[in-house]
Amino acid sequence: MAVDVSGPPSMEAAPTFPGAGPSLAGVDRRSRRGRAPSAASSSPSSGAPPPGGTERKRPEGLLLEGDNLEWLLRLKADPAIRGKVDLVYIDPPFSTGRAFQVGRGSSEVAYLDTLRGDPFLAFLRSRLKELRGLLSDRGSIYVHIDCKVGHRVRLLLDEVFGEDRFINEIARVKCNPKNFRRAAYGNVKDVLLFYSKTADRIWNESRERLPPEDVERLFPLLDPQGRRYTTNPLHAPGVTRDGPTGRSWKGLPPPEGRHWRYDPSTLTRLDGEGRIEWSERGNPRLRIYAEEKVPRGKKRQDIWEFKDPPYPSYPTEKNLELLRTVIAASSDPGSLVLDAFCGSGTTLLAAHELHRRWIGIDASPVALRVARARLERAHARFGTPTLTALEGARREG
Numbered sequence: 001m002a003v004d005v006s007g008p009p010s011m012e013a014a015p016t017f018p019g020a021g022p023s024l025a026g027v028d029r030r031s032r033r034g035r036a037p038s039a040a041s042s043s044p045s046s047g048a049p050p051p052g053g054t055e056r057k058r059p060e061g062l063l064l065e066g067d068n069l070e071w072l073l074r075l076k077a078d079p080a081i082r083g084k085v086d087l088v089y090i091d092p093p094f095s096t097g098r099a100f101q102v103g104r105g106s107s108e109v110a111y112l113d114t115l116r117g118d119p120f121l122a123f124l125r126s127r128l129k130e131l132r133g134l135l136s137d138r139g140s141i142y143v144h145i146d147c148k149v150g151h152r153v154r155l156l157l158d159e160v161f162g163e164d165r166f167i168n169e170i171a172r173v174k175c176n177p178k179n180f181r182r183a184a185y186g187n188v189k190d191v192l193l194f195y196s197k198t199a200d201r202i203w204n205e206s207r208e209r210l211p212p213e214d215v216e217r218l219f220p221l222l223d224p225q226g227r228r229y230t231t232n233p234l235h236a237p238g239v240t241r242d243g244p245t246g247r248s249w250k251g252l253p254p255p256e257g258r259h260w261r262y263d264p265s266t267l268t269r270l271d272g273e274g275r276i277e278w279s280e281r282g283n284p285r286l287r288i289y290a291e292e293k294v295p296r297g298k299k300r301q302d303i304w305e306f307k308d309p310p311y312p313s314y315p316t317e318k319n320l321e322l323l324r325t326v327i328a329a330s331s332d333p334g335s336l337v338l339d340a341f342c343g344s345g346t347t348l349l350a351a352h353e354l355h356r357r358w359i360g361i362d363a364s365p366v367a368l369r370v371a372r373a374r375l376e377r378a379h380a381r382f383g384t385p386t387l388t389a390l391e392g393a394r395r396e397g
C-alpha cells in the first residue's frame with residue numbers, strides 16, 4: 001500500500017495513492033535537508049540516476065484537487081502517510097456567508113463560504129478528526145480563524161485534541177487600522193489556534209528581531225565609543241554560606257541577604273575588561289551591550305504582526321512570512337506538512353523553501369491554478385494526482 005511520489009515533476013492525473021504506485025513516503029528525507037531552495041529542482045534526491053540514463057527527480061509534494069474530507073480518508077488509508085504528518089496548518093473558510101472573487105473587477109468565483117452555524121462546525125469537526133489521525137506523535141496543528149467564530153472552533157479543538165493539548169491562541173495583526181463607520185473598535189486581528197497531538201511535540205525556538213525602539217528602550221546608555229548598553233546588578237538574592245560568591249570582593253561584601261553573581265576571579269576579570277560600572281556610591285553593576293543581545297532577537301510572544309499582501313494572487317492569500325514562522329517552529333527539515341485548505345499554496349511554498357515535504361488540498365480549481373503557478377515559479381517538484389485517475393486505477397487493478 002506504500003505510495004511513492006517519485007516520478008516526473010508534473011504528474012498530471014497520474015495515480016499516486018494506495019495501490020496505484022507512487023508514494024509521498026518515498027520522498028527522501030535526507031535529500032530535502034540543508035539544500036538551498038533553488039537547488040530543489042536541479043539536484044536528484046535519490047542519488048543514482050534511474051535505468052535509462054534520465055535522472056528522475058522525486059517530487060517533494062502533492063497538490064490534490066477536490067473535497068478535502070475525501071482526500072483525507074484516502075491519505076488515512078496509506079500507512080506511509082497516516083501518523084507521519086508533523087504539521088497541519090489550515091485556514092478554512094471563516095463562515096462569512098460570502099462568495100470570494102478572484103480579484104477586484106473579476107466575476108470569477110474562487111470559492112463560496114456559505115456554511116453557517118452548526119453545519120459549519122460539523123464540517124470542520126469531521127475534518128479535524130481525520131487531520132488528527134494523520135498527525136505523527138510529535139505533530140501539531142494550527143487552525144487559522146477569525147474572531148467571530150474562533151471561540152467555537154477552539155471548543156471543537158478541545159473536543160478533538162483535548163484541552164490539555166492546547167498550546168497557544170496567537171493574535172495575528174492582519175491589516176492596517178480600519179476606519180469603519182460601525183460603532184465598534186476596528187478589528188485588525190484574527191487568530192491561530194495551536195494544538196499538539198501529544199505532549200512531546202516538535203518545537204524549534206522561535207525568535208524575532210528587536211525593533212529599534214525596543215533597542216533604545218532596553219539599552220538606554222551610551223559608552224564613550226557610542227555603543228548602546230544597560231547595566232544589571234552584580235548581586236542576586238540569597239546568601240552563599242561557604243562558596244566564593246558569598247565572600248568579599250575588592251573589600252566589598254555582597255549586600256545583606258544577597259550573593260555575588262560571579263566568583264571573585266570572574267568579577268576581577270570583568271572589571272579589567274571595563275565591563276563593570278561603579279556608581280558614585282561605589283556600587284558595581286555589569287554592563288550589558290546591545291550588540292551582544294540584539295543579533296539573537298527576542299523570544300516570539302503570542303501577538304504577531306504579519307499583514308496579508310495588499311495585492312494578493314488569491315482572495316484570502318495569507319502572509320508568506322507567517323507560514324515560514326509556523327513551519328520553522330513546529331516542523332523539522334524533511335517533515336511532512338499538510339494544508340487541507342491550501343488556497344493559493346502559501347503553506348506549500350513556505351514548506352518548499354524550508355526543505356519540508358508537503359501535501360496541499362483544495363476544492364477550488366482557481367486555487368489550484370494559482371498554487372500551481374506559484375510553486376512552479378519556485379521550482380518546486382510536485383505531483384497532481386486526481387480522484388478520477390485513482391478510481392480508474394482501482395477499477396483496472
Ligand SMILES: C[S@@+](CC[C@H](N)C(=O)[O-])C[C@H]1O[C@@H](n2cnc3c(N)ncnc32)[C@H](O)[C@@H]1O
Pocket residue numbers: 066067068069091092093110111314316317318319340341342343344345346347361362363364367
Ligand atoms: C481561506 S482560503 C485559504 C487561503 C490560503 N491559506 C492561502 O494562503 O491562499 C480557504 C480555502 O478552502 C478551500 N475549501 C473550502 N472548502 C473546502 C473543502 N471541502 N475541501 C477542500 N478545500 C476547501 C477554498 O476553496 C479556499 O481556497
